[in-house]
Amino acid sequence: MYRPISDFGKHLINIQQLSDRTSTHLYQICLLATDMDGTLTKYGKFTSKLLDTLENLAAVKVPVLIVTGRSAGWVSAISSLMPIVGAIAENGGLFYPSSNSEPVTLTPIADLTSHREHLARTFANLQTYFPQIQESADNRFRVTDWTFDLTSLTTDELKNIGNLCEQMGWGFTYSNVQCHIKPQGQDKAIGLLKVLRQYFPTYFPEQVITVGDSPNDESLFNQRYFPISVGVANIREYATQLQHQPTYITTAAEGDGFCELCSYILQSCQH
Structure with a gap:
C-alpha cells in the first residue's frame, strides 16, 4: 500500500524516527492535537486498540483534541461520544468542546x-x-x-x-x-492556536504535540507554531508535497502509528 521508505529518503532527511529514546523528551506533553482520518483510523475505521489508547491517555490526564477536516455535522457527534476534550471541524472552521454541544465559530461568517x-x-x-x-x-x-x-x-x-x-x-x-x-487563512494550526488561547491558556506550544498524515495537516507541522509534531508512517506518501514536515515519524501507519506514539507518551508518564 505504501511506497518504500527509500523512495522518499531524500525528502525526509530531517525527520527523526520515534524510538524508546524519544519518550524521555515527551514527559512535558500536556495535550495531544491530532488529525482523524488516516491518523486515528485504520482502513477508515476506529479500532478497539485506538479507543483503549484514548482511555489510557485520559486516565493519566493527557487530553486529546481532534483537529479534522470533517464536517461540522460529523464532529458534533465525535466530540461528545469519544474520550476527548473536544474537536475542531472543517480544518479550523469550528470548535466543539466535549462538554458543550454548541460549536465555537473560529472563522467568522457574517451571512x-x-x-x-x-x-x-x-x-x-x-x-x-x-x-x-x-x-x-x-x-x-x-x-x-x-x-x-x-x-x-x-x-x-x-x-x-x-x-x-x-x-x-x-x-x-x-x-x-x-x-x-x-476561506483564505483558515487552517488547522490557526484554528488550534485560537482554541489553545481560549481553552488551554496555560499550555506552551512545546507542551502540545501535533499529529497528522496528509497535506491538510501541514500547518500542524510548522515548527514556528508547534515545535513537536509527529507524522504517522503514511505521511511518506506526501513527502515531496510538504513544505513543513513533522519532527518525528512513526514506524507504523494510520491508527497503529498513533497508538505507537501514545505508547511512548504513556511510558514517559511513568517516569
Whole structure:
C-alpha cells in the first residue's frame, strides 16, 4: 500500500524516527492535537486498540483534541461520544468542546446563506475545468467550507485547482479523503492556536504535540507554531508535497502509528 521508505529518503532527511529514546523528551506533553482520518483510523475505521489508547491517555490526564477536516455535522457527534476534550471541524472552521454541544465559530461568517452560495458558485466554476469532480456526501453538513471527492485527481490537477481557488479568493487544501474549498487563512494550526488561547491558556506550544498524515495537516507541522509534531508512517506518501514536515515519524501507519506514539507518551508518564 505504501511506497518504500527509500523512495522518499531524500525528502525526509530531517525527520527523526520515534524510538524508546524519544519518550524521555515527551514527559512535558500536556495535550495531544491530532488529525482523524488516516491518523486515528485504520482502513477508515476506529479500532478497539485506538479507543483503549484514548482511555489510557485520559486516565493519566493527557487530553486529546481532534483537529479534522470533517464536517461540522460529523464532529458534533465525535466530540461528545469519544474520550476527548473536544474537536475542531472543517480544518479550523469550528470548535466543539466535549462538554458543550454548541460549536465555537473560529472563522467568522457574517451571512451563512451568502457564504454557502458563493462556495457553490466556486465549485461549479471548478467543474467547468474538472468535470469529473463530485460534491462529497457530507457537504450538506458543512458550515465554513465546501468539499469534493479526491478520486481520480492527479497531483498536478490538485495544484491547478489550488491556483484557481486562489484566483477566486478562496483557500484550498486536501487530505487522503477529500478536497476542501475554504476561506483564505483558515487552517488547522490557526484554528488550534485560537482554541489553545481560549481553552488551554496555560499550555506552551512545546507542551502540545501535533499529529497528522496528509497535506491538510501541514500547518500542524510548522515548527514556528508547534515545535513537536509527529507524522504517522503514511505521511511518506506526501513527502515531496510538504513544505513543513513533522519532527518525528512513526514506524507504523494510520491508527497503529498513533497508538505507537501514545505508547511512548504513556511510558514517559511513568517516569
